[in-house]
Amino acid sequence: MKAPSYLVRLSNVSKKYGNRFGLRDVSFAVEDHEVFGLMGPNGAGKSTLIRILATLTKPTNGEATIAGYNVTKQLHPVKRLIGVCLHQSLLYDELTGMENLSFYIRLYGCRDKETAKQLIVNAASLFGIEDRLEDPVGTLSSGLRKRLDIIRATIHSPRLLLLDEPLAGLDLQGLEYFKKFLKDARKKSAIIFSTHSLDVAEEISHRICTLKEGQLAELRYAKR
Amino acid sequence: MNQSADFRNIADFLADVWEILLKDLRLELRKKYEIYSIIIFALLSNLSFAFALGPSNPNVLKFIPAVLWMSILFIGMLGFTTVFIREMDKGSLDGLRLAPISPQAILIGKTLYTFILMSVGAVFIVPSSMIILNYIFNSDVLLVVMVLILGIFNLAIVGAIVSALAMYSESRALIIPAVSLPLIPGTLIPSVLATGKLATGASLEMILPEIQLNLGFLLLMSAVLWVTFEYVLYD
Amino acid sequence: MKGQYSSAIILAANVLALYMIFIWAPPERSLGDSYRVFFLHTSSAWVSYLAFAITFISSILYLRTGNLRWDLYAASSSVLGILFSMITLITGSIWAKLAWGLYWNWDPRETATLILFLAYFGYISFRMAISDRDRRARISAVLGILAFISIPLSYFSAVFWATLHPMPLLPTARLRLGVEPPILLTLAVSTLGATLLFAWMFYLTLSTYRLIDNVEDSVGRG
Numbered sequence: 001m002k003a004p005s006y007l008v009r010l011s012n013v014s015k016k017y018g019n020r021f022g023l024r025d026v027s028f029a030v031e032d033h034e035v036f037g038l039m040g041p042n043g044a045g046k047s048t049l050i051r052i053l054a055t056l057t058k059p060t061n062g063e064a065t066i067a068g069y070n071v072t073k074q075l076h077p078v079k080r081l082i083g084v085c086l087h088q089s090l091l092y093d094e095l096t097g098m099e100n101l102s103f104y105i106r107l108y109g110c111r112d113k114e115t116a117k118q119l120i121v122n123a124a125s126l127f128g129i130e131d132r133l134e135d136p137v138g139t140l141s142s143g144l145r146k147r148l149d150i151i152r153a154t155i156h157s158p159r160l161l162l163l164d165e166p167l168a169g170l171d172l173q174g175l176e177y178f179k180k181f182l183k184d185a186r187k188k189s190a191i192i193f194s195t196h197s198l199d200v201a202e203e204i205s206h207r208i209c210t211l212k213e214g215q216l217a218e219l220r221y222a223k224r
Numbered sequence: 225m226n227q228s229a230d231f232r233n234i235a236d237f238l239a240d241v242w243e244i245l246l247k248d249l250r251l252e253l254r255k256k257y258e259i260y261s262i263i264i265f266a267l268l269s270n271l272s273f274a275f276a277l278g279p280s281n282p283n284v285l286k287f288i289p290a291v292l293w294m295s296i297l298f299i300g301m302l303g304f305t306t307v308f309i310r311e312m313d314k315g316s317l318d319g320l321r322l323a324p325i326s327p328q329a330i331l332i333g334k335t336l337y338t339f340i341l342m343s344v345g346a347v348f349i350v351p352s353s354m355i356i357l358n359y360i361f362n363s364d365v366l367l368v369v370m371v372l373i374l375g376i377f378n379l380a381i382v383g384a385i386v387s388a389l390a391m392y393s394e395s396r397a398l399i400i401p402a403v404s405l406p407l408i409p410g411t412l413i414p415s416v417l418a419t420g421k422l423a424t425g426a427s428l429e430m431i432l433p434e435i436q437l438n439l440g441f442l443l444l445m446s447a448v449l450w451v452t453f454e455y456v457l458y459d
Numbered sequence: 460m461k462g463q464y465s466s467a468i469i470l471a472a473n474v475l476a477l478y479m480i481f482i483w484a485p486p487e488r489s490l491g492d493s494y495r496v497f498f499l500h501t502s503s504a505w506v507s508y509l510a511f512a513i514t515f516i517s518s519i520l521y522l523r524t525g526n527l528r529w530d531l532y533a534a535s536s537s538v539l540g541i542l543f544s545m546i547t548l549i550t551g552s553i554w555a556k557l558a559w560g561l562y563w564n565w566d567p568r569e570t571a572t573l574i575l576f577l578a579y580f581g582y583i584s585f586r587m588a589i590s591d592r593d594r595r596a597r598i599s600a601v602l603g604i605l606a607f608i609s610i611p612l613s614y615f616s617a618v619f620w621a622t623l624h625p626m627p628l629l630p631t632a633r634l635r636l637g638v639e640p641p642i643l644l645t646l647a648v649s650t651l652g653a654t655l656l657f658a659w660m661f662y663l664t665l666s667t668y669r670l671i672d673n674v675e676d677s678v679g680r681g
Contacts, residue, residue: 018592019676056321057459079324088315090322092247094254103247107323111239136254152319385605392598393588403585406578407605409570410612413620433619441612448608452601455522459594 013062037205083158093138244333289419362425375415476652500550510540518603530596
């Protein structure tokens with residue numbers, strides 16, 4: 001039987017804050033195109049784990065690689081491969097959606113104005129917000145802002161999507177949009193996301209990992 | 225860390241610097257957080273100095289460089305806060321950290337932004353000082369501009385890095401002056417001396433030592449920041 | 460225990476230094492006995508610069524190794540440095556008044572010491588404003604490096620400034636502190652004494668900071 005090639009690998013990853021363990025000896029691997037759910041109570045270490053994979057924090061011990069690149073030593077290639085959505089929107093409120101997305105897309109290497117514009121408009125219409133692209137982001141509702149943020153995270157076609165509590169604050173319609181988005185995104189990327197909602201996790205993930213006090217408590221396939 | 229500028233792609237590096245600068249300028253033009261306070265402060269400081277020194281003060285020439293650079297320094301302090309601190313407080317700093325760009329590109333872009341803000345202030349301060357305090361630079365305009373540009377750019381470097389350091393701390397209003405204080409004299413003194421000479425008529429040779437001191441400051445600071453800034457930007 | 464011997468040596472060295480400064484060294488030609496503050500001033504100045512060099516090097520080493528003990532060294536050194544630079548400034552003003560008639564005359568070395576004091580002040584207040592230990596170590600290491608290189612930059616600016624604006628000196632001013640052996644010897648001993656004192660205080664401060672860190676760790680903060 002052929003061994004699966006893993007996109008993401010964590011080996012004994014620990015993160016200490018002073019004497020307290022935020023994460024302790026966490027090891028698992030995620031395949032390409034897999035939807036991987038992270039569950040656990042508040043403070044279990046889900047956000048810390050996502051931040052480590054996002055290169056925003058360094059583990060105290062252990063190693064994490066994405067497509068073979070070490071997240072602490074080979075930051076540039078890792079950053080090109082990942083798209084990240086955190087609690088906080090990374091958009092500038094005073095700029096329009098188009099300005100925000102152009103800024104980010106150019107930082108990710110797409111410098112041609114026309115191509116960039118096209119990519120942005122296409123992505124926006126997929127999410128149903130192409131008519132709000134010229135409004136300042138601060139004037140948008142939180143749901144629309146979230147969608148723009150997801151466009152920002154996916155516009156460079158990353159191989160891995162890291163979503164920290166993407167379901168937070170979503171209403172029913174938003175949730176449906178999100179599930180539809182995931183179905184599409186799965187074709188291009190692996191997805192690691194954290195949530196409190198077990199139902200949704202079971203419905204959309206391939207596997208679910210539960211963290212408790214920084215340690216991996218359970219790793220199993222979703223019951224779908 | 226392996227995050228430094230990739231020298232195969234200087235064009236990309238410069239393009240990144242440009243993007244960051246443009247984004248900050250666009251934000252500033254949109255909300256005008258700093259520009260208004262800078263302009264008002266410029267005029268206010270000029271008036272204050274004029275009242276303090278009194279009309280037709282025979283010693284005015286001696287005070288000009290000090291007055292000028294004090295005003296420029298203070299508008300810098302006003303503007304220093306927003307450079308990085310605003311990014312952290314609004315949460316967009318992670319966006320910059322996540323982007324596959326060099327940390328140095330971020331610092332240079334922000335430094336240029338600070339420089340432009342301070343220059344806008346200087347554009348108001350210099351002519352209005354000359355009018356209110358009743359003097360004219362007795363030297364080549366180009367020399368004056370060169371001294372100003374070099375001096376303001378050095379102050380902008382200090383401002384950008386102090387802002388980046390201070391964004392991690394509490395009591396920013398106190399920390400920014402406290403941390404800037406030891407870093408500033410190395411460039412402020414040459415700028416003030418050169419301006420003083422220019423006010424009484426000086427040629428390029430006469431201000432060459434001061435220019436060299438300021439260039440030395442620029443090179444040394446840039447070299448150290450090039451190497452250490454990634455430790456400030458990333459957690 | 461080694462500690463008792465070293466404390467005894469340090470105490471002896473300093474007592475000897477004080478004796479030499481105040482009693483043994485001959486009175487100076489023009490200033491008489493009041494010049495003795497010079498020994499205190501110079502030895503403190505040396506220590507204050509040594510302390511910042513330690514902070515500088517420890518900052519670099521922390522960034523390279525990530526080992527928190529370098530951060531402890533940098534912090535301990537800075538606390539002592541601010542003390543010694545304050546002593547330098549105060550004794551320096553007394554000395555300046557004596558030798559040149561003014562408490563402060565923007566002499567390049569005085570100015571550089573002032574900048575050094577401000578650098579310590581900025582560094583220490585900055586450290587106090589960050590609570591996360593690793594972050595504080597990393598960010599203040601960068602500040603430690605930047606502040607250190609500002610000092611020669613300020614010094615050269617001040618040197619140049621002094622050449623343009625020479626301070627008016629009183630006639631009794633330009634005294635040449637002779638290279639007479641007793642004075643040099645006193646200087647050497649007082650410098651040695653001050654350095655040993657610094658080493659001992661450094662060790663104490665370091666132990667205190669280590670203790671604080673350990674307590675914080677066991678209480679679960681930090």
